[in-house]
Amino acid sequence: MFVDQVKITVQAGNGGDGCASFRREKFIPKGGPDGGNGGKGGDIVFRAVPNLSTLLDLRYQQLYRADHGRPGSGQLKTGKSGEDCVITVPVGTVVRDYETRDALADLTEEFQEFVVARGGRGGLGNEHYKSSTNRAPRRADPGEPGQHKVLFVELKLLADVAIIGFPNAGKSTLISKISNARPKIADYPFSTLVPNLGLVKVGDYQSFVAADIPGLIEDAHTGKGLGTRFLKHTERTRLLVHLLDFSMMSDRDPIADYETIQNELKLFSEDLYNKPQILVANKIDHPEAKAKFAEYKERLEAINPTLMACSSVTGEGTKELVYKIYEFLESIREGQE
Ligand SMILES: Nc1nc2c(ncn2[C@@H]2O[C@H](COP(=O)(O)OP(=O)(O)OP(=O)(O)O)[C@@H](O)[C@H]2O)c(=O)[nH]1
Ligand SMILES: [Mg+2]
Numbered sequence: 001m002f003v004d005q006v007k008i009t010v011q012a013g014n015g016g017d018g019c020a021s022f023r024r025e026k027f028i029p030k031g032g033p034d035g036g037n038g039g040k041g042g043d044i045v046f047r048a049v050p051n052l053s054t055l056l057d058l059r060y061q062q063l064y065r066a067d068h069g070r071p072g073s074g075q076l077k078t079g080k081s082g083e084d085c086v087i088t089v090p091v092g093t094v095v096r097d098y099e100t101r102d103a104l105a106d107l108t109e110e111f112q113e114f115v116v117a118r119g120g121r122g123g124l125g126n127e128h129y130k131s132s133t134n135r136a137p138r139r140a141d142p143g144e145p146g147q148h149k150v151l152f153v154e155l156k157l158l159a160d161v162a163i164i165g166f167p168n169a170g171k172s173t174l175i176s177k178i179s180n181a182r183p184k185i186a187d188y189p190f191s192t193l194v195p196n197l198g199l200v201k202v203g204d205y206q207s208f209v210a211a212d213i214p215g216l217i218e219d220a221h222t223g224k225g226l227g228t229r230f231l232k233h234t235e236r237t238r239l240l241v242h243l244l245d246f247s248m249m250s251d252r253d254p255i256a257d258y259e260t261i262q263n264e265l266k267l268f269s270e271d272l273y274n275k276p277q278i279l280v281a282n283k284i285d286h287p288e289a290k291a292k293f294a295e296y297k298e299r300l301e302a303i304n305p306t307l308m309a310c311s312s313v314t315g316e317g318t319k320e321l322v323y324k325i326y327e328f329l330e331s332i333r334e335g336q337e
Helices: 055-061 171-178 229-236 254-270 289-303 316-336
Strands: 003-013 044-049 064-066 087-090 091-099 103-107 114-115 148-156 163-164 197-201 207-213 238-245 278-281 305-310
Touching: 003 055, 003 087, 003 091, 003 171, 044 064, 055 064, 055 087, 064 087, 064 278, 087 148, 103 197, 103 229, 114 148, 163 254, 171 197, 171 207, 171 238, 171 316, 197 316, 207 316, 238 316, 254 289, 278 289, 278 316, 305 316
Parallel strands: 003 064, 044 087, 163 207, 163 238, 238 278, 278 305
Antiparallel strands: 003 148, 044 114, 091 103, 091 148, 197 207
């Protein structure tokens, strides 16, 4: 299981203090008590939203505070309530107590909300204590403190995009370049034995999850190489990045490679075979790889017009690829709505 886990601290707002005050008006010599109540402190609220897929934002901000309530004032004015602090997380997020690991909330539906820490109630003003026996109470209460909690937030990751291709095509190198995943990279085939998931940041606020799938080869569907058992991880992804090796060293024919992999996908699952793909010529930094790319470009574009080139080692073209993947995921998402 691949999980994203973050520790955060939340502090709800304190309630505002109640006010002790008496009416002072011309011609009303002994005005009664008129101190208002304090406002309520803001809550800390978790909200599950559809357009997030990771807890990346929570890694950047680890302390969340809601506003305090304002104190009450004379003329029976209640203090303003503090604003809630809303923490947006992906659907599927579980919020736990950090110490006990008890689940406090399981956010399984879009726009589901959960108040994890309550703001303090405002203190009562002295007007509240007025009675037949005490017409001029001086008592006013302080606001209650807001709740403070240390939380353990976790999310089971599901990949949005899977990187597929022959062994050694550079899938692990690519995911290590664009995400926080640090898989093993080696110049021999089948260096990746299980899928690696990584969080990819796009600009400041957006992100997606990519999976690096162990290499596929001809007859993978019959169990050759590592077989297709990891392809089940790709069934829930929305997009495939199909990586082709363009280094001259491997002396591979990218079109034959492409067709071999496509054939294996098809034999494994028609649904997977029909998923949208971005075709990527990798190792474009290699001497003569650019010439090779120029040679194949037209034929590859005829197969799939969404064709890009990059080097997972130097980073050339990887930023463009990340944006292209994101754009693609967004358009798929919009198409589903
Ligand atoms: N020059 C160059 N070498 C690369 C590039 N990407 C990967 N490599 C090299 O290619 C070899 C294989 O890279 P990996 O990332 O392990 O390949 P993989 O596709 O994950 O391989 P498997 O896990 O075995 O399927 C390593 O020696 C990498 O350094 C690239 O863009 N340019
Ligand atoms: Mg690998």
